[in-house]
Amino acid sequence: MTSAVGLHGPSPLEGAALADGHAGTAGLRRSIGLRTVAALLAVLVCYHTSLWTLLRGITVDTPLAYLGLVPLMAAGVGWYLARPAPGEPPIHDRHLDLIIGVPLLVVALAALSVLPPRLGTMYWLWRIDLLTFPLFVAGVVAILFGARMLWRTKAAVLLLFLAWPIPFRGLVTRLLEPLAESTARGVTLLMRLAPLAVPVGGDGVTFEVAHGDAFLVTIASACSGANGLLGFLLIGSALALVMSGPRWRKGLWLATGLALVWVLNVARIVAILAVGRLFGERTAIDVLHPFVGILTFNVAALVMLANVRRFGLSPRVRVGDRATVVARAVPRAGAALAVVVALSLVGGWYNHQLLRYDPIASSVGTTSLLPFKFGGIEVPGGRAQAKSHFEHGKRFFGESSTWVRYAYRYTGEGPLRTNVPVLVDVVNTDDLQSFSDFGIEACYRFHGFATSQVTTVDLGHGIQGNLLRWTDSDTDIDWVSLYWIWPVRQGDVTRFERVVLLLNLDRNLQVTVPDLPEAVAADLGLDDHDGEEGSVVGTGPGSVDRATDRDVDAFLTGWALDVVDATVERSREVQEAGDAN
Numbered sequence: 001m002t003s004a005v006g007l008h009g010p011s012p013l014e015g016a017a018l019a020d021g022h023a024g025t026a027g028l029r030r031s032i033g034l035r036t037v038a039a040l041l042a043v044l045v046c047y048h049t050s051l052w053t054l055l056r057g058i059t060v061d062t063p064l065a066y067l068g069l070v071p072l073m074a075a076g077v078g079w080y081l082a083r084p085a086p087g088e089p090p091i092h093d094r095h096l097d098l099i100i101g102v103p104l105l106v107v108a109l110a111a112l113s114v115l116p117p118r119l120g121t122m123y124w125l126w127r128i129d130l131l132t133f134p135l136f137v138a139g140v141v142a143i144l145f146g147a148r149m150l151w152r153t154k155a156a157v158l159l160l161f162l163a164w165p166i167p168f169r170g171l172v173t174r175l176l177e178p179l180a181e182s183t184a185r186g187v188t189l190l191m192r193l194a195p196l197a198v199p200v201g202g203d204g205v206t207f208e209v210a211h212g213d214a215f216l217v218t219i220a221s222a223c224s225g226a227n228g229l230l231g232f233l234l235i236g237s238a239l240a241l242v243m244s245g246p247r248w249r250k251g252l253w254l255a256t257g258l259a260l261v262w263v264l265n266v267a268r269i270v271a272i273l274a275v276g277r278l279f280g281e282r283t284a285i286d287v288l289h290p291f292v293g294i295l296t297f298n299v300a301a302l303v304m305l306a307n308v309r310r311f312g313l314s315p316r317v318r319v320g321d322r323a324t325v326v327a328r329a330v331p332r333a334g335a336a337l338a339v340v341v342a343l344s345l346v347g348g349w350y351n352h353q354l355l356r357y358d359p360i361a362s363s364v365g366t367t368s369l370l371p372f373k374f375g376g377i378e379v380p381g382g383r384a385q386a387k388s389h390f391e392h393g394k395r396f397f398g399e400s401s402t403w404v405r406y407a408y409r410y411t412g413e414g415p416l417r418t419n420v421p422v423l424v425d426v427v428n429t430d431d432l433q434s435f436s437d438f439g440i441e442a443c444y445r446f447h448g449f450a451t452s453q454v455t456t457v458d459l460g461h462g463i464q465g466n467l468l469r470w471t472d473s474d475t476d477i478d479w480v481s482l483y484w485i486w487p488v489r490q491g492d493v494t495r496f497e498r499v500v501l502l503l504n505l506d507r508n509l510q511v512t513v514p515d516l517p518e519a520v521a522a523d524l525g526l527d528d529h530d531g532e533e534g535s536v537v538g539t540g541p542g543s544v545d546r547a548t549d550r551d552v553d554a555f556l557t558g559w560a561l562d563v564v565d566a567t568v569e570r571s572r573e574v575q576e577a578g579d580a581n
Helices: 012-020 022-046 048-059 065-081 094-113 115-119 121-125 128-145 147-152 154-163 165-193 226-241 247-279 281-306 322-329 334-357 391-397 433-437 440-446 518-524 549-580
Strands: 198-200 206-209 215-218 382-389 402-410 422-429 450-458 464-471 478-490 493-504 510-512 536-538
Touching: 022 048, 022 128, 022 334, 048 065, 048 128, 048 334, 065 154, 065 226, 094 115, 094 128, 094 147, 094 334, 115 121, 115 334, 121 128, 121 334, 121 478, 128 147, 128 154, 128 334, 147 154, 154 226, 165 198, 165 226, 165 247, 206 247, 215 247, 215 281, 226 247, 226 281, 247 281, 391 402, 391 422, 391 433, 422 433, 440 450, 440 464, 450 518, 450 549, 464 549, 478 549, 493 549, 510 549, 518 549
Parallel strands: none
Antiparallel strands: 198 206, 206 215, 382 402, 402 422, 422 493, 450 464, 464 478, 478 493, 510 536
């Protein structure tokens, strides 16, 4: 393999270090230190929104809260592994660095810029940004520090994939109930030895504590110990990466730590019951409960860290100087550094745009939206009435799916008005793929309807709507439809809804031209020839001004914007009320 700086003889930086002795070495380390700071800043700038939402989740009482620690742990592991290992071959090829690093950066930036408009809310629900985050980090390391450094710190880069919440979300969902039951059984066994509380209700997870007015303590999912187990699994995995020893010993150490976390969690619940028995519900629940979980988790982590050598494990031996090795691999990185900084600024701009999804889904990829509620509150001046339930939709969207059609009629109040009912079809299912298999446009074409003028509009909060016109071939009646798909939360389950607004272009149709945001108006191609905002326009003869196609499109889009905003606001209020309780 041919090196860009030569395999024989020192590089310019190495020669300077040899000539100037300690002063040259100090300057070399300072140069590499500045490069390291620049790399960290580039990563933080490019993924600032992703990292902020992840760290913000640490304060939330959820089993996935500890995922916010993954980037910090990966940074520590990478710093430790950056020093060379004994016997490491001195292979350096700048061309290889670029061959590896450039495609990684391109893929990561493409995922930030191209995928969000195409996937809409699904991008944030699946946290694609966190899935591609390690690729960007790997590209930065390869370009600024060389492929050898990337290979040396590969464990830290791979550790970043653990910040992607989707696999853990599915795992935790399946294990929460069995884990809560096993924790309750452990507490019940101890209550036989020390009767601090009495099991009640027959569910095995509720206990009555006798102190003055007796109160109930339920071992719900938050008390199952899943938070601590997942947290120790993440932290323990990071520590195992920097320790030497057989893999089976590392596995034994991790398994022992998980068992200790579970035992201490049972002890935590027993302590809460004991304090409740002695001092009452307020002291036990309001004073002890909020922090005792963190305390027991830290105790378990410190105990296992202090006993690593008992399991035959020890810190990995690292030798050599990071700065000298990096200088040999990448003696000059000025141009590469400029490119990385420029790309990080571009990626940071796109990453910042992801904030619009924040009201839709949490940092760990769980939806915050409640199912569509039709009561007239979504559209001021509109009143909804259920018209039809289509049972035949189950063969398309699944047995658990529902398909309801509502009709909105104008009641005389509100900025949006129409003399023709707005029909709303809502399909709710747990099978997202069914919306692709049986898409709106495909269904219309299957029934022989002629479609035209398909336009994409931004409905806010990262929700993309699709506006199209079509003609019923049997009746020759023209329609305009606007539909979107979003994830909704029903209990602890995520389902998906396709909401379709339909307006019959009756010959006597009259609608209000709404005041739309500039970006939405641009999507619709509104111009000076369209109706003035707030005016009433119609499709038939009479004193009402003539409505253009864009006027009608603007009306239906304004209706959809009200629906989306009201649903997001209602979901936020319900969530805040739940957090307050």
